[in-house]
Amino acid sequence: MTRRKRVVSVVGATGLVGSEIVRQLLRQHFPLASLLLFASPNSQIQKVPLAGKWVEVKPFKLDLLRRSEICFLAAGGAFSRRYARRIASLGNVVIDNSSAFRMHHDVPLVVPEVNPQDLSWHRGLIANPNCSTIQMVVALAPLHRKWHLRRIVVATYQAVSGAGTRAVAELTIQTSAILEGNEVRSRVFPHQIGFNVIPHIDDFDSSGWTREESKMLNETRKILDDNEIEVIATTARVPVFRGHSEAIYAEFEKEITPDEARCELRSAPGVIVMDDFRRNVYPTPVLCSGKEGTYVGRIRAVPGSKCGICMWVVSDNILKGAALNAVQIAQHLIRSHA
């Protein structure tokens, strides 16, 4: 592909991630010839405001994707499983935000700061990784290159927006109800999320791990192209609107100090070191919400483990964790690949 303008489509354009993809395409000055927006196949025609104009969001029909060159899918796993390859076969490069194809051997799973080289072997379908995985690998890949990761123990503090607009509404409604002394009903989450923590994201497998936790293991291995890295994850939902936080303990093959890690991370793409504990400076979801970077703080040595360090990593799960990473994949494609 060259720098000429492209016809771009977004399916799921009224959702939390889809609408953010549209915003990011404009914000990042993506060279758009035209932008086709679609909602689910059974939806009504809607109009959404876009750069001062009202733009139509049509119900999805495969045939309407013939004109499109790059297609972003943000309509869920079932939709992607059904349509992603068919959209690709119409001549689109499909960038899929769902988990449907992430572990397929013929589908690159890409974080542009980490493994842009994997874009070279795509066959029309590229997977956008899981939000929790993206920010973790952005923060750890620069250290992995130099010190070689062996093991990660991570606990996540994930925002409700990762579960979509209905989840955001549920946190708001429950929180108001609790403050007013009213009863709480849970429809989106399996338990009350208002003023609570739920250690359960996505489904459980038969051994009691959640798919969200397994994703952090499997996707990290695929992105870093290293099947020996251990990732022991506990993923939990917290009553936060936007911004995932991660408490990470990382163990490397070689000895590492916090100063060395900080120095390496300061020049790492996409990483912002926010680490001055003496002045209470470290990232929090509220500080990092709406920001593009992956923020790293609380980098500290582990007594008794010269090869281990701890850190606290926060990023906006809808931006770098989803929409921004997808748009960055497309930017890389048009910059460097045919």
Added chain:
Amino acid sequence: MTRRKRVVSVVGATGLVGSEIVRQLLRQHFPLASLLLFASPNSQIQKVPLAGKWVEVKPFKLDLLRRSEICFLAAGGAFSRRYARRIASLGNVVIDNSSAFRMHHDVPLVVPEVNPQDLSWHRGLIANPNCSTIQMVVALAPLHRKWHLRRIVVATYQAVSGAGTRAVAELTIQTSAILEGNEVRSRVFPHQIGFNVIPHIDDFDSSGWTREESKMLNETRKILDDNEIEVIATTARVPVFRGHSEAIYAEFEKEITPDEARCELRSAPGVIVMDDFRRNVYPTPVLCSGKEGTYVGRIRAVPGSKCGICMWVVSDNILKGAALNAVQIAQHLIRSHA
């Protein structure tokens, strides 16, 4: 001591922990000859409702403690450092909820289910451990005895009530303000806590660890009487009123399976196994708030580590994490020691 009734005093009786100690003394049917309640030295006389009567809370004066036999201190570290030993020298057994004496060699640090034997060597002063440490050792000590703990990597999700009544008010006020679109001010916490996560509890030391994190290492070693156990902790505050959660990865000397761990924990004192992921059963702060037990769920094997398991541990930080544990210490004393 025998089973005769005691004169008991509580200093800090109007605080979150102090008032809960009073409630627990009544609820656990502690044999009270009389109950003397004190607030800070400069306070006014207040009256609080107690078992249907109004009871006076007096400003603290050392001299008024002469009649008391067992004294609970819940008035902060500075107060304890100044008065704990002097109250003990008046003939009281002092049970101190602050961190002031926890690591002193002549002061037992006791979780009655775990190390009741340490009550035998007290010299008038007994320390109540940190909330996060208590629930972690209640859940891990039974496994430690059989499989021998080597290392714990833990991330906490701590409720605001651990920081006192003003912190509870701050979460309520900030949450309302945010829902109404108003500005947020932080007075108790270093950053906004409403819909946020703050990876910072207690002060930082010079190496970037918080004292809360160091407590989890040092207190665990003292309670389990094993200075080789490694505890790598990240402690974070979440917008939850009551109930601390902990994502724990524990590594043992011997091979352990989730079934073996569950079986051992089912008969462990103070532990309630709440672990049936197929039916979305696992502990959350809302479920465990107001309950006496330490709840353990999401017990799972770690691929690639036969000696490691993960678990999710939740307990009410004001009950087992503070007031209840303190009252249980007193109950043990009058049951078993002279």
